[in-house]
Amino acid sequence: MTAAREVSGGADGGEADAVQRFVRAGLELLDLEAGEAEIAVIEAVDGLYRPVIERLLEDELDEIEPEPGTDMSRPPA
Amino acid sequence: MSALLDGTLREQAAAVAGGDADPAELLDAALARIEERNPGVNAIVETFPEHSRRMLAEAQGGPLYGVPVAIKDEWPLPWRAERLGAAQHLGLPPKPGESGPYRALRDAGAVIVGVANMHEYGAGSTGHISVFGPARNPWNTDRCPGGSSSGPGAAVAARLVSGAVGADGIGSIRYPAAYCGLTGLKPTFGRSAMQGHHVAATTTIVSGPMCRDAADCRLLGGVLFGDQLTAREPDGLRIGIVPGELWDDCDPEVNAACRQAAEALRDASGGTITEVDFAGREHVLISSILVGSTEELAGMTPKRIAGLGDDVSLVARALLRYRLLLPAVAISKSLRVRTLVRRSLAELFERVEVLAWPTVAAPAPPLENPTVNLPSGAYPPDYANPRQAGIANLAGVPAISVPVGLSSEGLPIGLQLLAAWGRDELLLDAAEALERANGRQWVDAAPPLAA
Numbered sequence: 001m002t003a004a005r006e007v008s009g010g011a012d013g014g015e016a017d018a019v020q021r022f023v024r025a026g027l028e029l030l031d032l033e034a035g036e037a038e039i040a041v042i043e044a045v046d047g048l049y050r051p052v053i054e055r056l057l058e059d060e061l062d063e064i065e066p067e068p069g070t071d072m073s074r075p076p077a
Numbered sequence: 078m079s080a081l082l083d084g085t086l087r088e089q090a091a092a093v094a095g096g097d098a099d100p101a102e103l104l105d106a107a108l109a110r111i112e113e114r115n116p117g118v119n120a121i122v123e124t125f126p127e128h129s130r131r132m133l134a135e136a137q138g139g140p141l142y143g144v145p146v147a148i149k150d151e152w153p154l155p156w157r158a159e160r161l162g163a164a165q166h167l168g169l170p171p172k173p174g175e176s177g178p179y180r181a182l183r184d185a186g187a188v189i190v191g192v193a194n195m196h197e198y199g200a201g202s203t204g205h206i207s208v209f210g211p212a213r214n215p216w217n218t219d220r221c222p223g224g225s226s227s228g229p230g231a232a233v234a235a236r237l238v239s240g241a242v243g244a245d246g247i248g249s250i251r252y253p254a255a256y257c258g259l260t261g262l263k264p265t266f267g268r269s270a271m272q273g274h275h276v277a278a279t280t281t282i283v284s285g286p287m288c289r290d291a292a293d294c295r296l297l298g299g300v301l302f303g304d305q306l307t308a309r310e311p312d313g314l315r316i317g318i319v320p321g322e323l324w325d326d327c328d329p330e331v332n333a334a335c336r337q338a339a340e341a342l343r344d345a346s347g348g349t350i351t352e353v354d355f356a357g358r359e360h361v362l363i364s365s366i367l368v369g370s371t372e373e374l375a376g377m378t379p380k381r382i383a384g385l386g387d388d389v390s391l392v393a394r395a396l397l398r399y400r401l402l403l404p405a406v407a408i409s410k411s412l413r414v415r416t417l418v419r420r421s422l423a424e425l426f427e428r429v430e431v432l433a434w435p436t437v438a439a440p441a442p443p444l445e446n447p448t449v450n451l452p453s454g455a456y457p458p459d460y461a462n463p464r465q466a467g468i469a470n471l472a473g474v475p476a477i478s479v480p481v482g483l484s485s486e487g488l489p490i491g492l493q494l495l496a497a498w499g500r501d502e503l504l505l506d507a508a509e510a511l512e513r514a515n516g517r518q519w520v521d522a523a524p525p526l527a528a
Contacts, residue, residue, distance in 0.1 A: 026402040030379040034398055041395035042402075048460050052363040053407050056414070059360065067416040072280050072473035073267035075423040075498050076416070 019046050078106040083527070086144055086240040086293040093143035100133055100143025100188070107145035107190045111237050117218055117526055120231035121147060121191035122209040128156045133188045141300060142186030147193040147232045147241040149225075152176035152284075153273050154189065161275070162195040162207040162225070164388035167397075168275065168376045176273030178242045178284050178301060185300040193228025193241055197393050200370065201225055202252045202437075202462040203447045206390050211444055214256055215524040216488055220441040221458070223253030229287045230257040236527040239289060240297045244274070246282035247369040248436075248466025252458075254287055254478040255436035255491025258522060260508055261287045262294045263466075265498050266473035269301040276373040281365075281470040290520040291479070291508035298501065311506045314348035317429030319355070323465060326453045328439040334482030334490040335435045338511060342433075345514035346507075353429055356421035357414045362460075364411035364418075365467025371408055374400060419472045426474075426497035431507055433494050436478040437462055440488035469495055477504040479511055480519035489519070 023042050027034050034042070067076050081089055081098055092098035108126055115121050129145075136142055153159050158171035182189060194212040196204045204227025205211045212227035214220040215235040222231040226243030230253025233241050243250040245263040254261025262285045269284045276282055286297035292308075299306045316339060318324070324332055343350050357364075382397045425432070438461045439449035449461050469476035475498070478491040492511075496503045512520050 023399075023402065027398060030401055032379040032383055032398060032401070034395070037391055038395040038398060041392055042399045045396065045399055048457070049363065049366075052360075053404070056360050056363055056407055056410050057404065059410070061410055061413045061417070064413045064417050066413075067419065070280075070416075070419075073265055073498060074473075075426075076419045 019043055019050070078102055082106055082110055083236050084239065085289055086141065086296050089144045089239060090141055090296070103143060104129055104133055104145055104188055104190065107238060111191060114235055114237060114526070118213045118215050118231040118235045119210050120194055120212050120228045120235060120237060122150060122194045122228065123157070124191045125156060129188050129190050132183060136186040136188070139184060139186030140296060141182070144187050145190040145238050146182060146187045146297070147191045147229060147238045148178060148182070148189055149229050149241070149243050150192050150195045151199065151244045151274065152178050154179050157192065159275065160208065161199060162197045162209060163393070164208045165385055167198065167373070167381065171275060174273055177270030181270045181300050181303065182242070187300070190238060193226070193232050196224030196227055197390055199225040199244070199246060199249060200393060200396060202248060202459050203442065204253065205444045205447055206392060208388065213444065214441050215526040216258060217441070217486070218526065219444055220488065221256060221444055221447050223256035223441065225249040226253050226287060230254060230259060233257070233259050233287055233289060234524055234527070236523070240293055241287045242284055242297070242301065243287045244282055244284050245470065246279065247365050247463050247470050250285045250287055251436050251466050251476060251478040251491070251493060252462055256441035256489060258480045258489030258519065258524065259287055259289060260291050260294050260480065260520065261285065261478045262298050262501065262504065263469055263476045264298065264302065264501050265475045268499070268501065269298070270303070278375070279372050281369045281372065290512060290517070291505045294477070295505045298505070306502050306505060308509065309502070309506050311346040311348070311503070311510050314342065314346035314431065314507060315429045316343055316348055316350045317353040317425065317432045318350055319358070319432065319434060320352050321358070323434040326438060326451050327435050328451065330484045331435045331439060331490050335433070335492045338479070338481035338492045338515070339433045341514040342507060342511045345510050351429060353425055353432070355418060355425050357417040360414040361418060361468045361471060362464040364414040365463050365471040367403065367408050367411040368415060369467070369470055371400060371403070415471050418468060422472050422474060423497070430503060431494045431496050433492060435465060436491035436493035437465055440484045440486065440490060465493065474498055475501040475504055477508055479508045480522070481511070481515070482519060483522070
């Protein structure tokens with residue numbers, strides 16, 4: 001995941017403010033310092049990935065039966 | 078000896094086995110080639126002639142006896158701990174040791190001639206960030222070679238070695254294979270040697286061969302698998318094409334070259350092309366990233382991340398912090414998507430034998446501020462690429478990237494083929510059929526730097 005602020009994606013306006021608060025508050029809760037440059041990269045990356053993460057979160061996926069004892073080298077039983 | 082260095086792995090192995098080449102001279106020639114040509118591509122980050130000569134002296138024969146190869150900076154060697162292209166290790170300090178790929182190469186008689194560069198921590202599809210400096214694409218040294226197996230890709234394309242061992246957790250063999258005009262096989266999960274890898278509990282990462290053509294991948298892959306990968310002529314190959322963004326949201330030149338190649342493969346095998354689809358496609362991009370990039374974080378703590386200094390890239394320091402902020406529910410849901418995709422693919426591979434789409438959506442981007450321009454917009458490659466390649470790691474199935482053309486800028490284009498679990502040989506068969514169909518035009522093409 002590489003940041004590139006000038007490319008597609010990225011949040012605007014109020015959403016950007018919310019992302020900024022989320023990132024700063026999250027790092028603060030973890031007692032994890034970050035410089036402005038690091039935060040800028042995080043915000044850019046989040047701007048790209050948050051929409052697809054949100055779509056994943058919104059999808060219920062309840063009907064998918066778990067695959068117990070998944071063996072990645074074989075097809076599901 | 079220089080001409081033999083330009084040959085394939087199997088030509089080198091045959092020359093040594095037949096007594097036509099002295100393996101010690103071949104090794105010296107490979108080391109000289111690296112010294113001469115590597116500064117232009119920064120593919121090899123360390124050579125160790127004494128250890129290489131000892132490997133050769135102790136070799137007992139084997140399918141790669143006396144053949145120089147490179148290995149990605151992702152596994153320990155008995156004389157060197159892996160560095161992962163990074164200034165600092167994220168977990169416990171790594172130690173030298175006998176990794177699975179090392180043992181496989183040693184037991185096959187191969188000579189490890191150098192450690193190959195990689196994208197820092199394996200966390201990128203471009204190869205433009207490494208503590209050793211970026212590896213460069215031999216087709217255009219201002220372009221990315223692809224990552225994270227950037228060094229193996231650049232080393233083989235620049236003819237420093239004819240084969241290299243890479244690793245693929247979210248496409249990391251296939252991206253550099255596509256960008257550098259190579260054939261790269263991401264094996265079925267668990268089929269290739271992985272012992273000693275720093276992500277011991279991985280469910281996505283595999284070692285795999287990166288070579289000029291499919292026959293060499295079969296040879297080196299067989300060594301990594303500890304198995305004979307028998308060749309067969311594909312007959313009536315049933316090819317599946319997934320309509321939508323995997324094809325349509327690609328650079329038009331990439332789309333056209335890959336469509337032409339898929340049709341050539343169909344015609345060469347007397348097969349068919351059918352439009353198909355699989356469930357969960359809309360979540361493959363993020364699910365493969367979330368699963369693939371969080372498995373190594375079990376030992377991670379905020380304190381460790383805080384301890385990373387300025388010698389670790391700004392991007393890595395930021396991404397590691399970001400991963401601690403990812404919602405756990407999203408990761409859990411990604412595992413559900415994995416189940417969905419695996420079941421859907423299992424059904425799909427009853428109807429078609431291979432799936433085909435472009436390995437990467439656009440040719441190699443510039444090293445400076447890498448960006449790819451697609452019909453839907455401009456993106457960082459690390460956003461565009463996992464959409465194309467992540468599914469094989471998420472599901473565990475094998476996939477291969479085959480060179481199928483050059484863009485108008487002279488940059489390689491790769492077609493990706495995927496098959497069902499354990500059908501790695503079929504992918505090699507299909508790749509060889511495709512090579513024959515296009516007269517080996519693309520696998521034998523040499524970049525300007527190596528011409």
